Amino acid sequence: MSNPAIAANGLRKSYGDKKVLDGIDLTVPEGTIFSLLGPNGAGKTTVVKILSTLITADAGAAHVGGHDLAAAPQAVRAAIGVTGQFSAVDGLITGEENMLLMADLHHLPKAEGRRVTAELLARFDLTEAAGKPASTYSGGMKRRLDIAMTLVGNPRIIFLDEPTTGLDPRSRHNMWQIIRELVTGGVTVFLTTQYLEEADQLADRIAVLHNGRIAAEGTAEELKRLVPGGHVRLRFTDPDTYRSAATALTHATPDDETQTLQIPSDGTQRELRSILDWLDSLGIEADELTVHTPDLDDVFFALTSTGNAIPDQTKENVR
């Protein structure tokens, strides 16, 4: 396996008495999307700021793009791009001027700067708006310009800090598409988000940040398997069939109003097969059978509710 794009160990950060990060370990393989998921104030931006050399951690170490954060911050900066809450877009000048300024900052020769600018503006659907002041852009256009500006430096690792917060659904889907395309091009994306659906849609791996620690880490599927709540639901139209099934299936939870029976299940193929075999052996035929697996919402609430519903043993298995 090649070196990870990002590897962090024991990152800690406090502001005064307030402990924001209490020992964070992260590994992000190259060419993948990693999502740090947490509510507002969880410390996501703090992690991004540390890993992008904007602030230093109180303790811990990290390598980004193969470079040690403390020993070679310049090399880290050369390997990364950062966009998000602290946007680099200057509203007073045009989108194109913002891009050309970025090209200058990266010391691109004039002609090369113009070529890259035109190419990126076209790629992010901003050619038409290129001559207008960026302050007139919509939220989605500003985010696109921000990413385009980041790409001028051709970074291999991109930090996107809440890239879709405040965007309308169409712009959000648009941004998701852009993020997917970045990764197809070989870039590693470190994405922070408050949206479970976003992490579910995009991320190869997800880490849930809670109380300054990583409460759980894994693929969306692995995380979903952490919480109970998966079940198979059988619906019956005929009251007699429903009643006899309810009598036979003693460990199913009946709902008389909807004439459904709910059987606990992890949703795996093997379990489904055994449930179906068992229904056959009892001669029960439901009119509708649906499989429900827990979603990331269930996981998130289980992890972040006080009392932590997930046993530590299970957590270890997933990490």
Ligand code: ADP
């Ligand atoms: P998130 O990005 O998950 O919303 P942040 O990393 O921005 O969270 O902030 C985590 C916590 O650290 C918050 O409680 C915030 O108020 C606090 N914090 C962040 N930056 C500073 C700072 N410069 N001084 C004091 N407290 C800060």
